[in-house]
Amino acid sequence: MSDVYTSDYSTEFTGSDDTDHDEPTSSQNPQPTDMEQVVVRYLLSQGYKGPQILVILEERHGIKMSIQTLNRKRKLWGLQQRDLPRGPPPAIQASIRSSHSKGLNLKEIQARLYKETELDVSIRTIQRYLQQLNLRQQTNDLQDGKVSWDKVIECINHARTELLQTSAGYRSMHRILKRFYSISIPR
CATH class of the missing domain: 1.10.10 (Arc Repressor Mutant, subunit A)
Structure with missing residues (x-):
């Protein structure tokens, strides 16, 4: 066998022997602009406006910028108030x-x-x-004045005697009032 010399190797693999993982990547340490974008996106989603965002950026994060710079960066990042999810804080x-x-x-x-x-x-x-929030108010015919206590009691007595619902509990009676008498009373 012949001896192998370093000059026999191709020059494709020349360079540093260090691996790529020695240097921090952008995913490991986010750039300041990435952090700014994340913070501004969060503040906009919480309903803060431009001047409030500037104060929070300076006080909490040590980032100082003018309102024009903030507006320019919001346009650059595509962050607009109307694009963010709506809803209460x-x-x-x-x-x-x-x-x-x-x-x-x-x-x-x-x-x-x-x-x-x-x-x-x-x-x-x-x-x-x-x-x-996709929540609906339950109607309360008694509180709204559509029916009186006397009418509710009369309907309950009628259901117990005529509909033979003598052992109906509250939930069953609630359902009976709604179905047969069109009276809505929340629990």
Whole structure:
């Protein structure tokens, strides 16, 4: 066998013996502009406007820029307020979902929302939030004045005697009132 010399090897593989993993890649350490984009996207999704975003960027992240620079970068990144998912902020969502699950009406939801978040919103805004969250208010014919207590009691007695529903519990009676008498009373 003949001896192999280094000059016998092809020159294709010349260069550093270091692997590519020694240097940090862009996925390991995000560029400052990538971090800016992520932060601005998050702030826009939370409903913050330009001047508020600038204050938060400077105070929390140490990033200082002018409003024109922010607008230019938003255009460059394709971030616009209308493209972001709509809906109330998480604190408001939590309050509205909690109030809705307890069966509160719009005025009660409004009062509870003000108490929990100190945000005074109109009834129409609450209705819009409910619609965005795919929540529906249960109708309450008794509270709306469509029927009286006497009429509800009369219908319950009629169902027990005439429809032979003597052992019907609350849920069954609720369903009977809705189906046979068109009376809607939430639990």
